[in-house]
Amino acid sequence: MSQAHTSESARQLWEAALEKSRTRDANFTTLSGTELKPMYAMEDARLDYDADLGYPGQFPFTRGVHPSMYRGRLWTMRQFAGFGTAAQTNERFRFLLANGQTGLSTAFDFPTLMGYDSDDDISLGEVGQVGVAISSLRDMETLFEGIPLGEVSTSMTINGPAPVMLAFYIACGERQGVDPAQLRGTIQNDILKEYQAQHAWLVPPEPALRMITDVMSYCATNVPQFNTISISGYHIREAGSTAAQELAFTLANGMDYVRRGIAAGMDVDDFAPRLSFFFDSHLDFFEEIAKFRAARRIWARKMRDVFGAKNPKSWMLRFHTQTAGVSLTAQQPENNIVRTAIEALAAVLGGTQSLHTNSMDETLSLPTEKAVKIALRTQQVIAEEHEVAHVADPLAGSFFVEAETNRLEADAEAYFKEIDSRGGVVACIDAGYIQREIHRSAVIYQRAIERGTKKVVGVNVYNEGEGKPEIDIHRNDKGVEAEQRERLSTLRSERDSAAATRELEAIRAACDNGDNLLERFVAAAHADCTLGEICGVLRDAFGKYKEPKIL
């Protein structure tokens, strides 16, 4: 008793002293607008150690998914790359592997992301710009030429046409002599957040979600080591959400996929272990670490207690992280190296399974080789030179981090209730609710910067005025579009066109009769049907998506 008494009076003394202390004229909130206390103590972080934290590798996995964390294996260093033709990106992939990168991550151009071939009129000017142009299995084979798909793990950031791209990848592996069961990697395939934030869709939500359950069920049997969805908060955050919204909307989307998998007749433990996640690591160091920890705890509880999963692998939230693109500035771009390093450190302290570090020049164009190398080296410095990877969940028990973890979990729960009361995720998308929430946060943030309540070095403080950034930038080769047109025309003249037509008709039939579409896409890939042709059939069968007006 006397102990508590002392502590109470110590607190009162501190509060009195604080009252009299000088306070800088500054804003003590996170980017998300959460007011922080000047200090956190035990009473701010109420915890039941076993129920809320446990040990690493144990339910609820707040402290990480592996017992040894990075002592067992470092996170996968996976830089997102893609531009121009498949051959040019293949060269970048080999450069990254030669520099010690441990996994691949593919960025596609907008026509590919939207399911159009490079020679479609709508693709004019966009071919190979923000990623690599992949219109056929042949392009995919060029992309991975000399890279053994049985050995490397590959992530592919594509959503609307994701099932088709996965089919190209499976077929590409087969042509290299790799059994689909040996393929490792992740296909983003997270359509819900496309309607909410990233906006590269193919067809309306319901048929898109049916294709996703087709992927989950086909892969459970045939491609068991592949992550079938990377449920992504990254794009939600980059579109302007707060940390709590990123956490809540992402996990709500994840739960929607789980419900649909179960409704399609699958056992939750057959597909849940292959669900993975993808989060942003933004500027607020501790809030981000708390977000990763809260994500693991919420997911474990939902999977075990709400969805009845029995396999511990179904309870574990494994995630990829990318540092925050929106935190980079075009002004004084070298400063971005520092921002990225701190964001990357938060991801590591938060227990990420893989990481992309942004390059300093990405507000100006796609990154140069030099900028990418510095970004990769940033991860290597964190992994090799500091002690941060030696100890699992090193910030556990920090009053501040635990309080933030609790707060974010509570905020996410409040959003889950709100989404449920509005009829679920798809109803919220149709009504524009989630999109409006994200936009509202984006505007609040922008106003904070413009009023100067949020500081951005080089932009609203320590500004050096107008002036050209003193770094070289990447320029895309202008011949990509013509080269892709040529390749597609050769493909169309060389292939067995009767076989290609037959496969497209089989896809059309499967759209109506409910046969597994991924199985049909793999057959179509082998018959050299193009991405645009396959997606054209899907658009005909399922219709186009029209976004709700929110502004």
Next chain:
Amino acid sequence: MERKIRVLIAKPGLDGHDRGAKTVATVLRDHGMEVIYSGLHQTPEMIAEAALEEDVDVVGLSILSGAHMSLFPRIREELEKRDMKDVLLTGGGIIPEEDMAALEGDGFAKLFGPGTHTGEIAKWIQETMEARWAKENSDA
């Protein structure tokens, strides 16, 4: 009654990045302008058609896909085809400086890069339009 500036904020091409476009649209509304937001995935024809139908004074394009050198001039041409060559043409996004300079020499009044204060965009539109209208009145 004071004449209100009518603005079309448009997203050309397949680019899905709309945070900037929507933020700028909201800020311009706060500055008393009438703003129409096109939504995503607009072709040059759709944008010019919307500008004509809505009878706007300003067209602001937002692009982060790298396709600006192909799409922006096509939008200018489509506007010209519809006799809208006097519309104030502006925009922003991830556009390398040399491309900005080229487009500013090709019918675009001014382009804005990342980190721009949105108030600066609003002020520039207001001043440019007021100067134009003052000139029109004195010419009339």
